Amino acid sequence: MYDKLWLIPFFPLLGCIINGLLGKRFIKNEKVIGAIGTGAVFLSFLVSCKYFIQLLGDTVKSHENIVASWISVGNLQVDWGFLLDPLSALMLMVVCGVGSLIHLYSIGYMHGEEGFYRYFSYLNLFVFSMLMLVLGNNALVMFVGWEGVGLCSYLLIGYYIEKQSAGDAAKKAFVMNRVGDFGFLLGLFIIFWTLGSKHGVWTINFVEISENAHLMSGDMMLGAGVTTVATLCFFLGATGKSAQLPLYTWLPDAMEGPTPVSALIHAATMVTAGVYMIGRMNVLFAMSPTTMFVVAMVGALTAIFAATIGFAQNDIKRVLAYSTVSQLGFMFIAMGVGAFTAGIFHLMTHAFFKACLFLGSGSVIHAMHHALHHAHLDDDAQDMRNMGGLRKKMPVTWATFGISCLAISGLPFFSGFFSKDEILWWAFASTRGSMLVWGIAVIAAFMTAFYMFRCLYMTFYGEQRTNPKAKDHIHESPWLITLPLVVLAFLATVGGLIGIPHVLGNLLGHIPNKLEHFLAPVFEHSQNLHQIEAHGSAATEFGLMGFSVVVALAGIALATIMYIRNPELPGRFTAKFSQLHRAVFNKWYVDEAYDALFVNSTKNLGIFCWKGFDVKVVDGIVNGVAKLVGALAATLRHTQTGLFQNYALTMVLGTVVMVAIFILN
Amino acid sequence: MISVYHYMSVAAILFAMGTYGVLTRRNAIVIFMCIELMLNSVNLTFIALSRHLQSMDGQIFVFFVMTVAAAEAAVGLALMITFYRNRESIDVDDMNLLKL
Numbered sequence: 171m172y173d174k175l176w177l178i179p180f181f182p183l184l185g186c187i188i189n190g191l192l193g194k195r196f197i198k199n200e201k202v203i204g205a206i207g208t209g210a211v212f213l214s215f216l217v218s219c220k221y222f223i224q225l226l227g228d229t230v231k232s233h234e235n236i237v238a239s240w241i242s243v244g245n246l247q248v249d250w251g252f253l254l255d256p257l258s259a260l261m262l263m264v265v266c267g268v269g270s271l272i273h274l275y276s277i278g279y280m281h282g283e284e285g286f287y288r289y290f291s292y293l294n295l296f297v298f299s300m301l302m303l304v305l306g307n308n309a310l311v312m313f314v315g316w317e318g319v320g321l322c323s324y325l326l327i328g329y330y331i332e333k334q335s336a337g338d339a340a341k342k343a344f345v346m347n348r349v350g351d352f353g354f355l356l357g358l359f360i361i362f363w364t365l366g367s368k369h370g371v372w373t374i375n376f377v378e379i380s381e382n383a384h385l386m387s388g389d390m391m392l393g394a395g396v397t398t399v400a401t402l403c404f405f406l407g408a409t410g411k412s413a414q415l416p417l418y419t420w421l422p423d424a425m426e427g428p429t430p431v432s433a434l435i436h437a438a439t440m441v442t443a444g445v446y447m448i449g450r451m452n453v454l455f456a457m458s459p460t461t462m463f464v465v466a467m468v469g470a471l472t473a474i475f476a477a478t479i480g481f482a483q484n485d486i487k488r489v490l491a492y493s494t495v496s497q498l499g500f501m502f503i504a505m506g507v508g509a510f511t512a513g514i515f516h517l518m519t520h521a522f523f524k525a526c527l528f529l530g531s532g533s534v535i536h537a538m539h540h541a542l543h544h545a546h547l548d549d550d551a552q553d554m555r556n557m558g559g560l561r562k563k564m565p566v567t568w569a570t571f572g573i574s575c576l577a578i579s580g581l582p583f584f585s586g587f588f589s590k591d592e593i594l595w596w597a598f599a600s601t602r603g604s605m606l607v608w609g610i611a612v613i614a615a616f617m618t619a620f621y622m623f624r625c626l627y628m629t630f631y632g633e634q635r636t637n638p639k640a641k642d643h644i645h646e647s648p649w650l651i652t653l654p655l656v657v658l659a660f661l662a663t664v665g666g667l668i669g670i671p672h673v674l675g676n677l678l679g680h681i682p683n684k685l686e687h688f689l690a691p692v693f694e695h696s697q698n699l700h701q702i703e704a705h706g707s708a709a710t711e712f713g714l715m716g717f718s719v720v721v722a723l724a725g726i727a728l729a730t731i732m733y734i735r736n737p738e739l740p741g742r743f744t745a746k747f748s749q750l751h752r753a754v755f756n757k758w759y760v761d762e763a764y765d766a767l768f769v770n771s772t773k774n775l776g777i778f779c780w781k782g783f784d785v786k787v788v789d790g791i792v793n794g795v796a797k798l799v800g801a802l803a804a805t806l807r808h809t810q811t812g813l814f815q816n817y818a819l820t821m822v823l824g825t826v827v828m829v830a831i832f833i834l835n
Numbered sequence: 836m837i838s839v840y841h842y843m844s845v846a847a848i849l850f851a852m853g854t855y856g857v858l859t860r861r862n863a864i865v866i867f868m869c870i871e872l873m874l875n876s877v878n879l880t881f882i883a884l885s886r887h888l889q890s891m892d893g894q895i896f897v898f899f900v901m902t903v904a905a906a907e908a909a910v911g912l913a914l915m916i917t918f919y920r921n922r923e924s925i926d927v928d929d930m931n932l933l934k935l
Contacts, residue, residue, distance in 0.1 A: 812931050813927075813928065813931075814927060814930075815858055815859070818857055818858055819858050822854055822858065
């Protein structure tokens with residue numbers, strides 16, 4: 171029944187190989203390359219749909235498909251195995267669905283770029299890796315995907331290979347991800363070793379780990395519970411991949427890559443891998459209230475911290491990048507307070523509206539770039555100060571971008587409303603939640619609404635600040651670009667309806683929370699076991715819901731006042747608080763601090779190893795040996811006089827000596 | 836009575852003289868003649884011992900040595916003439932073209 175799961179990651183891999191090997195020399199045609207790339211992901215999407223529907227109708231909710239044995243050493247048995255359960259099925263739909271749309275969009279967006287084949291090959295490789303991450307039935311297969319998406323992220327951030335900044339950003343992303351990966355591996359080793367050596371269960375299979383996790387409840391390590399240490403290690407991995415404090419700085423720089431890449435990898439899928447991983451190991455995380463608290467706090471602090479930086483950025487993609495970091499913070503809040511369903515729900519809705527926002531910004535950048543290019547201007551095509559008033563020029567982009575802004579701000583009945591509200595409710599009412607986390611999250615939600623509408627207003631409203639020469643060349647993008655926008659905007663609008671909270675569902679006439687019901691087999695067990703639940707009266711929940719709507723509206727209103735009614739207000743504000751503005755504009759100098767603390771010391775160590783050790787010691791020994799031989803030879807060559815009679819004399823003397831020895835013996 | 840020892844002594848003296856000549860003289864022809872002297876002292880040894888041991892082997896060897904010596908003389912003299920034509924000298928100290 172479920173023995174063809176391997177087909178899902180197989181198609182993108184095939185697409186990657188075909189485009190990668192044949193794209194440059196043999197296929198060449200952009201349309202064919204694009205069709206192969208998009209088709210591969212779309213096929214995966216179809217297979218995913220088939221299994222998703224099959225799973226909906228099935229009573230057993232967890233299915234494994236072992237393809238082959240991979241490692242078999244002593245107690246360690248690792249298979250190339252895939253696991254389909256509600257969690258991975260939902261992720262499959264998001265990855266393949268959004269992935270297909272973004273592939274389609276890329277055909278239009280990347281038209282005429284050099285290395286078109288390379289782009290599609292990498293993008294397919296990314297989807298393959300992401301599907302391995304999602305589908306893996308054990309931690310090592312997940313780790314293959316985990317590293318694979320990191321690699322593809324590196325390749326695609328550095329896609330514009332002739333740009334120094336792109337190369338630097340790619341390296342930064344890769345190195346920071348590696349820091350996190352180290353945590354992931356440590357966590358994995360701890361779990362494997364503890365379960366194996368103390369309880370005789372040698373496994374890295376997720377299902378088996380979950381079933382046997384309770385055995386570790388009494389084990390201690392480094393003065394804390396084993397599960398606490400291990401899950402903190404895993405969480406370090408999640409902070410690297412999902413751009414949380416303190417490892418978030420690579421994500422804003424990752425905007426150097428093409429915009430569809432930012433949409434797919436750095437908004438919708440890869441960066442949510444950390445959230446997914448916590449969901450996958452929710453049994454372990456639920457065992458450690460300490461870790462859960464750390465996760466929630468890190469999420470909350472990231473949410474508010476990134477939001478403040480988003481206030482002062484002028485690059486449209488940077489605003490969205492900080493918004494992504496902030497929204498990922500919301501997902502971690504959800505995971506931390508035990509609202510696993512809400513976290514995954516927000517992951518899904520965020521994938522819709524943030525992908526739509528990124529693709530919308532891509533559409534704007536695409537149009538701006540062409541207009542500026544047409545007018546032979548060097549203005550920055552991503553700077554919102556060069557935009558403004560694009561609403562009339564690009565109606566479809568404006569409409570979809572606006573809808574997504576409403577969704578991310580959490581206006582009622584858009585998808586973001588349901589998911590964000592669920593998170594806020596759990597942060598407030600959950601047994602693992604706290605007022606502190608809730609308070610920070612509400613402030614972050616207010617800020618989100620503000621900076622998203624600031625972005626919307628600066629881009630699409632007000633006067634046109636584009637250079638007059640380029641103004642008339644700005645046009646709406648072609649259908650290949652607008653079609654995915656429309657689909658994603660539609661999903662961003664209605665996507666939340668699968669997770670209507672109970673209080674609202676009851677009010678509207680017994681609409682069930684379909685998502686909670688669907689994901690229950692994955693999360694219910696650990697939530698019941700550790701009494702993780704949100705309790706409170708319906709009135710409280712309605713009150714909070716109303717409050718968060720008011721907060722979102724307040725954010726929007728503030729943005730409207732500052733950027734529509736009184737456009738001179740932001741300038742006066744920054745003049746008044748110039749130091750604060752400069753600090754925010756420079757991202758609180760976090761990059762500079764990291765440079766001073768870690769980067770430079772590492773660099774200096776490298777320079778010492780190079781100039782101190784390698785040049786002086788290693789090269790010194792090698793060159794010293796050569797010089798010694800040279801000096802020896804210079805002395806000894808004096809015996810080679812070139813006078814044959816000297817040689818003859820030596821020969822005679824040698825003969826005499828040998829004969830003498832012969833006789834005397 | 837002249838015994839085999841006397842022949843051997845003469846041969847040793849001749850060989851030593853030849854060796855001394857090869858090592859000390861500079862003129863290629865003289866060196867060449869000294870080599871011939873050494874060869875002949877060896878021949879003398881062969882003949883003397885052949886008679887002493889009542890065996891023909893030594894005498895047959897001498898024929899070979901003489902043949903080789905004749906060939907060597909032909910090639911050697913040809914070389915020296917060529918060298919003299921090029922350098923107007925047959926001093927071995929001048930044969931240093933291969934020296935660094």
